[in-house]
Amino acid sequence: MRTSTKLNKFHIFILVIAGVVLSVGSSSTEAKPYVLTCEPEWRSLVQVIGGDRVKVDSATTAQQDPHFIRAKPSLIAKARRADLLVCSGAGLESGWLPLLLERASKQIQPGQVGYLIAAEHVPLIEIPELVDRSQGDVHPEGNPHVHLDPEHVELIAKLVAERLSKIDPGSSEQYQKNLEIFKNRWKTSQVKWLQLAKPLNRKNVVAFHKSFSYLFRFLNIQVIGYIEKKPGIAPSASHLATVVDTVRSGAVLGVVRTPFDPSDSSEWLSQKTGKPSVVLPFTVGGAPGVSDLFLLYEYSIKALLDLLPQS
Amino acid sequence: MTELFEIIIPALLAVLMVSAVHVPLGIEVLRRGIIFIDLAIAQIAGLGLLITTQIFHLEGMVARSMGALLFALAASLFFSWIEKRYRAVQEAVIGVSFVLAASVSILVLANLPHGGDELKHLLSGQVLFVTYSQVLTNFPLLVGILAVWFLRPASRSGVAFYILFSLAITVAVQLVGVYVVFSTLILPALVVLGSSRPHLLGWSVSFVGVSLGIGCATWFDLPAGPVIVVALALVALVSRGLISLNHYPR
Numbered sequence: 001m002r003t004s005t006k007l008n009k010f011h012i013f014i015l016v017i018a019g020v021v022l023s024v025g026s027s028s029t030e031a032k033p034y035v036l037t038c039e040p041e042w043r044s045l046v047q048v049i050g051g052d053r054v055k056v057d058s059a060t061t062a063q064q065d066p067h068f069i070r071a072k073p074s075l076i077a078k079a080r081r082a083d084l085l086v087c088s089g090a091g092l093e094s095g096w097l098p099l100l101l102e103r104a105s106k107q108i109q110p111g112q113v114g115y116l117i118a119a120e121h122v123p124l125i126e127i128p129e130l131v132d133r134s135q136g137d138v139h140p141e142g143n144p145h146v147h148l149d150p151e152h153v154e155l156i157a158k159l160v161a162e163r164l165s166k167i168d169p170g171s172s173e174q175y176q177k178n179l180e181i182f183k184n185r186w187k188t189s190q191v192k193w194l195q196l197a198k199p200l201n202r203k204n205v206v207a208f209h210k211s212f213s214y215l216f217r218f219l220n221i222q223v224i225g226y227i228e229k230k231p232g233i234a235p236s237a238s239h240l241a242t243v244v245d246t247v248r249s250g251a252v253l254g255v256v257r258t259p260f261d262p263s264d265s266s267e268w269l270s271q272k273t274g275k276p277s278v279v280l281p282f283t284v285g286g287a288p289g290v291s292d293l294f295l296l297y298e299y300s301i302k303a304l305l306d307l308l309p310q311s
Numbered sequence: 312m313t314e315l316f317e318i319i320i321p322a323l324l325a326v327l328m329v330s331a332v333h334v335p336l337g338i339e340v341l342r343r344g345i346i347f348i349d350l351a352i353a354q355i356a357g358l359g360l361l362i363t364t365q366i367f368h369l370e371g372m373v374a375r376s377m378g379a380l381l382f383a384l385a386a387s388l389f390f391s392w393i394e395k396r397y398r399a400v401q402e403a404v405i406g407v408s409f410v411l412a413a414s415v416s417i418l419v420l421a422n423l424p425h426g427g428d429e430l431k432h433l434l435s436g437q438v439l440f441v442t443y444s445q446v447l448t449n450f451p452l453l454v455g456i457l458a459v460w461f462l463r464p465a466s467r468s469g470v471a472f473y474i475l476f477s478l479a480i481t482v483a484v485q486l487v488g489v490y491v492v493f494s495t496l497i498l499p500a501l502v503v504l505g506s507s508r509p510h511l512l513g514w515s516v517s518f519v520g521v522s523l524g525i526g527c528a529t530w531f532d533l534p535a536g537p538v539i540v541v542a543l544a545l546v547a548l549v550s551r552g553l554i555s556l557n558h559y560p561r
Contacts, residue, residue, distance in 0.1 A: 072528075073315065073439060074532045076318045077318055081314075099440040100440070103318070
């Protein structure tokens, strides 16, 4: 009996300490939550959900390949004070994010509320059946470019609102309100986009890399060839010859790439086959005027529509 | 402000540590006229890392470092043998070894691209991502190299030189990248040519240069490696200008 009362006193002591720590913790979060994202699409999404209640920066810009970045002192400073980290995951940032996390704040370490990796929360496609390094720069987890599927964006928006509410309970209502507004507009936009993209239904394209797999699935566009021999591997001469044959033999709208893919091979293929080539923005900021996720989808669809032969 | 210090201190320690070792090594390399040996050894160490991870599928810190080190040591023995037998063409052989190792790396990677990031990391280094534990694990090795160098002057010639050199380069390249390695070897050595106290002068130039580089990288928020190279080059140029040019051997 005596031991149990002792334990109870000990428990109360712990609870008091925890209460003090928690109240200190919550009072210190009166400052705006600070969010660091790996890619600009997630910065844009956090801005929509957080509004003026949060501050957010992105580690990469739309012109950079998120596979590889160079560390600047400010990036480490940002990682050290971040309350929330939002990244695509599935190996996309495996070259630098683990190194950055070693020097980052406790709140954004794996397993914490502040660690939000999109690919861990949405169904991925193109998961290799056999994980083998000979298959190229495969992401054994699947295709990491998940922000180009509108349903994924909605799922992550919900998670961003949840995480922000946990980090900053005082603004929880505002986050939920922003989420509802976003979800409604996002739903109506999807109907509009599918309507707009009808002429693209079941059309074929050739792409540089598997960057747009989710978008093409959403719009029901088929990719019948990739310029890269395997993901992340530069094309060989014989592979390019095969791609030229594919483009010539099939009804192909054009050649698609991101702003950070090399232009030479796409332009070469375009000239060789007479099919147009197009740079899709890929992320927010990837083309002039593409300042949010709505405009990203709209711009991409319109750019693809421009590939259709004029009739 | 204190936060900025915490960010750059491990990087600064790593670069200072590396440049301390590189001053005596660089003077020797310049004296022998084999200035591209560090590029060749770095590239060959990178090839060794690729072959251990990609062909033999050995993972983990130890296996990777051993792979890189074995190749670097083999290369250093080869260069030392070339020096004995074919002194006149040694620099040419070193240059050929560099392009050969680089080309074989590309061929190894042609169908195994995940290693691409590894090689890029090994060669370019990301000084700002250096952690305290990396500084601590490499510190004894670099101190050891310096101790052997100064306590046993015999190590400065023959095979021992090549072994010490390849050890230092393999460690340094992984910490700070190949451009910083090359400039911390060669620039201070150029400044101190003909000086009566070459080591002291070399260390001063090197420490001022790399500290200025890290400071500028922080102030202007730029990638640290390239800024260090530019700053060290400027400091070297100014120091050489201050020293009487009459001593410059022609």
